[in-house]
Amino acid sequence: MxxxxxxxxxxxxxxxxxxxxxxxxxxxxxxxxxxxxxxxxxxxxxxxxxxxxxxxxxxxxxxxxxxxxxxxxxxxxxxxxxxxxxxxxxxxxxxxxxxxxxxxxxxxxxxxxxxxxxxxxxxxxxxxxxxxxxxxxxxxYFTAIDTAMSSIDKVRDTADAFERIFLIEVMGRNAGFLALNAALSSAADYVVVPEFFESADKEIEKIVTQIKAQRALKGPVSFIVVVAENVWPKGLSGLTEELMKHDISDVRPVTLGHVQRGGSxxxxxxxxxxxxxxxxxxxxxxxxxxxxxxxxxxxxxxxxxxxxxxNTKPLNEAHVEAMRTLMNERYSSW
Structure with a gap:
């Protein structure tokens, strides 16, 4: 029938x-x-x-x-x-x-x-x-990673040209899958995901430590922070304000938004x-x-x-460990 x-x-x-x-x-x-x-x-x-x-x-x-x-x-x-x-x-x-x-x-x-x-x-x-x-x-999911990665690559070009710090917000609602894998595949310097976010105070301390350590070693180089949406209080503007309080002023926020949902x-x-x-x-x-x-x-x-x-879906442990290595475990408590 x-x-x-x-x-x-x-x-x-x-x-x-x-x-x-x-x-x-x-x-x-x-x-x-x-x-x-x-x-x-x-x-x-x-x-x-x-x-x-x-x-x-x-x-x-x-x-x-x-x-x-x-x-x-x-x-x-x-x-x-x-x-x-x-x-x-x-x-x-x-x-x-x-x-x-x-x-x-x-x-x-x-x-x-x-x-x-x-x-x-x-x-x-x-x-x-x-x-x-x-x-x-x-x-x-796979296409969104690719779209975010490509966008972050482009931002890196201009970040390198001006030796600036860029904050890039990606989608993900309340999960860090897209942020983690976009950051990992684009060789971003730091990523903020809800699964490991404790508080703005603790996180800003780690980010500032990373930036200062990297610049002390290499000079005024670019630095890319990928941030999952709905994590940081007041969003990228809130994170920018916190960085400025620590005398880090050359910061540019970028929200990728719905471009991640489109494309072939x-x-x-x-x-x-x-x-x-x-x-x-x-x-x-x-x-x-x-x-x-x-x-x-x-x-x-x-x-x-x-x-x-x-049931809560966990992040890929191998990807987490790879990102920890990339961010330099000495400066991160992930």
Whole structure:
């Protein structure tokens, strides 16, 4: 019996979401399933705003950033009335399986819908923050690292030209994956991540010590500090003020912002998105529901939705140790 599958992208967009949609379309076509795409995330589900997805939609899709289904935040879904409306709309559309591509907020919404709706719910991790437990990486994360690294490389050129200190804020919400790996891959001099942040006073002391030690050894050279968003009190302006209190005045703050969420996905994100999209469709019609499909050690896995946000995902220990060495352990208490 042919199944009716619906897919949506929710929350922040991530490079590779389109590649995942493409893989889902092709897999559904092969399995003779009907695939519908809800536009504008959960808002489209609440408004029954969906479109049929066929092979015609897949041309040149794998290399496109963003999401052809568009995305949005949805306040209405946070209410019980909104949840019931979403469940009723899925029943009216005769949907058998709902696939949600997004982060933990999107998964929480899917889990709530699952309490009111008897259909199958599958989550696919799509966020540049990589803060979803149960999967080694999330769709969009690798491209975001590459984008941040490239931007930091460019900042380093002008930092070297003027022998200045640059503070570069990257995204990551409340996790340091993007900041750590962007800093490591760009050979930044220091990184501030929430996982190791104790207080502004302790952190500023370490940064100042690093800057003064490096300049005492090499003279007035450039210095790059990568800062994860939502970590430093008052953001980069607050960190700039603290440095000035320690007689370090030649400081320039740079916020990379949403540029990290755009662009054509790199190969790693395309491969991950394709693998997870195909794997999700292979589960359609099974008894497996209310789970996320992820990848661990290059193999697809299933994880109960609630564990994706209940468990804390740790930073890669090898990357942490490498960054400690780069920052010079003598001056850092990481």
């Amino acid at each position: 042919s199944k009716r599958v619906a897919i949506l992208t929710s929350g922040g967009d991530a490079p590779g979401m389109n590649a995942c949609i493409r893989a889902s379309i092709i897999a559904c076509q092969k399995a003779n399933y009907t695939l519908l795409g809800y536009k504008h995330g959960y808002n489209g589900l609440l408004q029954q705003e969906y479109i049929p997805l066929s092979l015609d939609s897949t041309h040149n899709l794998i290399q496109q950033g963003g999401t052809i289904l568009h995305s949005a935040r949805c306040k209405e879904l946070k209410s019980h009335e909104g949840i019931k409306k979403a469940a009723n709309n899925l029943m009216k559309a005769e949907i058998d399986t709902l696939i949600v591509i997004g982060g933990d907020g999107s998964f929480r919404g899917a889990a709530e819908i699952g309490k009111e709706w008897k259909g199958q719910i599958l989550g696919i991790p799509g966020t540049i923050d990589n803060d979803i437990s149960g999967t080694d990486a999330t769709i969009g 996905p790199v190969a790693q994100d395309r491969l991950l998105a394709t693998t997870l999209g195909e794997f999700a469709i292979s589960l359609v019609g099974s008894d497996i529901t209310n789970i996320m499909v992820g990848e661990v050690n290059q193999r697809p896995v299933t994880v109960p939705l609630h564990k994706t946000w209940e």
